[in-house]
Amino acid sequence: MVEGKNQWKAWIYLLPCLILLLIFTVYPIINTVRMAFLNGYNGMMAVGGEKFSFGVKNFVDVITYKEFLTCLKNTMLLCVITVPVSTLLALLIAVCLNSIKPLNRLLQTIYFIPYVTNSIAIGMVFAAMFNIVGSFFGTPNEIVTTAGIINNIIEAFGGTKVNWINAGSTYAANMTVMVIYIVWNALPFKILILLGGLQSVNKQYYDAAKIDGTSRSRTFWRITVPLLSPMIAYVIITGFIGGFKEYSSIIGIFGETLGPASAPYSLNTMVGYIYRSLSLGNEGKASAAAIILFGIILVVTLIQLYVQKKRVHY
Numbered sequence: 581m582v583e584g585k586n587q588w589k590a591w592i593y594l595l596p597c598l599i600l601l602l603i604f605t606v607y608p609i610i611n612t613v614r615m616a617f618l619n620g621y622n623g624m625m626a627v628g629g630e631k632f633s634f635g636v637k638n639f640v641d642v643i644t645y646k647e648f649l650t651c652l653k654n655t656m657l658l659c660v661i662t663v664p665v666s667t668l669l670a671l672l673i674a675v676c677l678n679s680i681k682p683l684n685r686l687l688q689t690i691y692f693i694p695y696v697t698n699s700i701a702i703g704m705v706f707a708a709m710f711n712i713v714g715s716f717f718g719t720p721n722e723i724v725t726t727a728g729i730i731n732n733i734i735e736a737f738g739g740t741k742v743n744w745i746n747a748g749s750t751y752a753a754n755m756t757v758m759v760i761y762i763v764w765n766a767l768p769f770k771i772l773i774l775l776g777g778l779q780s781v782n783k784q785y786y787d788a789a790k791i792d793g794t795s796r797s798r799t800f801w802r803i804t805v806p807l808l809s810p811m812i813a814y815v816i817i818t819g820f821i822g823g824f825k826e827y828s829s830i831i832g833i834f835g836e837t838l839g840p841a842s843a844p845y846s847l848n849t850m851v852g853y854i855y856r857s858l859s860l861g862n863e864g865k866a867s868a869a870a871i872i873l874f875g876i877i878l879v880v881t882l883i884q885l886y887v888q889k890k891r892v893h894y
Contacts, residue, residue: 612867621864638868647848655849657755658762659823666763667815670770675804677771678778688775695768703832706761710744710833745833747841754840754847761829766822770815777811778804809892817884824877827851850876 615621619637626632642648677687694702713726731741743749744757785807789799805812830838830847839846848856850873857866 615863616867616871622861623863638864641865642869651848651850651853658826659820661759662762663819666766670767671774674771674774691771692768699828700832703829707833710757712746749840773811773815777808781807813888813892825851
C-alpha cells in the first residue's frame with residue numbers, strides 16, 4: 581500500500597523523460613506513417629495550405645522507382661556479406677584476446693577505438709588509402725601519381741595497382757572497399773560483446789575438455805560457440821539491423837554522389853534513397869521508403885529469431 585501511494589512520485593521523476601520521448605520519438609513515428617499515406621506529400625506545400633489525398637501512391641512510386649532495385653540490392657548485398665564475415669572475425673579475435681593475459685586491457689582499448697571514432701572521418705581515411713591521386717609538378721605535362729597506401733602495398737608484393745574508387749572503377753572494386761570498411765568498423769562492438777560472454781563462461785567446461793584430451797578446434801565448436809550462442813545471436817541481429825541502415829560509410833568514402841564520378845549513385849542504399857528524397861522535398865516518398873525499410877528489417881529479424889530458437893542455448 582505504501583508503494584501504491586508513492587507511485588505518483590515515480591511518475592513525476594519520469595515525466596521529463598516521457599515528454600521528451602513523446603516529442604522526439606513517438607510523434608515523429610506517427611507523423612512518418614501519416615505522411616507516407618498522403619499522396620505526393622510535400623512539407624512546404626502543406627504549410628502553404630495544400631491538401632493531399634489519402635492513398636498508397638507514395639509506396640507505388642518508391643517500388644516502381646527505376647533505382648529502387650539498385651538501392652535494395654546494395655543494401656542486401658552489404659548485409660549478407662559483412663555480417664557473417666565480421667561476426668566470425670570478431671569471434672576469433674575475442675577468443676584470442678581472452679587467452680592473452682598480458683596487455684589484455686590495452687588490446688581491448690585499441691580494438692574498441694574505431695567504435696568511438698566518427699564514421700565519416702574513418703571513411704575519409706579509407707578513401708585516402710584506396711584513392712589514386714594525380715598531381716602536377718614542374719611543366720604542365722609532368723604528372724606525379726600517388727597510387728595510395730593499399731596500391732603501394734599491392735605493388736610491393738609484385739601485383740598491379742587497382743582502381744578502387746576513382747572514376748572508371750568497377751562495381752566489384754567499389755563493393756570490396758565498402759565491405760572492408762564496414763567489417764573493420766563493425767568489429768569493435770562485436771568483439772566487446774563476445775569477449776564479455778567469453779569471460780563469463782565457466783572454466784570447468786574447458787578443464788573437462790582438457791582432461792578428455794579434446795582438440796582445440798573441437799573445443800571451440802562444441803563448447804565455446806554453443807555457450808556463446810546468445811551473444812552471437814544478438815550481434816547477428818543487431819548487425820543486420822545496422823547493415824540495413826548503412827549510409828554514412830558510403831558518404832565518407834564516395835561523398836554525396838554515393839559512388840565514383842563515372843557512376844553516381846551506383847552504391848546508393850535504402851537510407852541513401854530516403855535522405856535524397858528528403859533533400860528534394862519528397863517527404864511522402866521518404867516516409868514510404870522508411871516504412872518499407874522497417875518492414876524488411878522486421879521480417880528479417882523475425883526470421884532470424886525463428887531460426888535461432890533451435891540454435892541458441894540459454
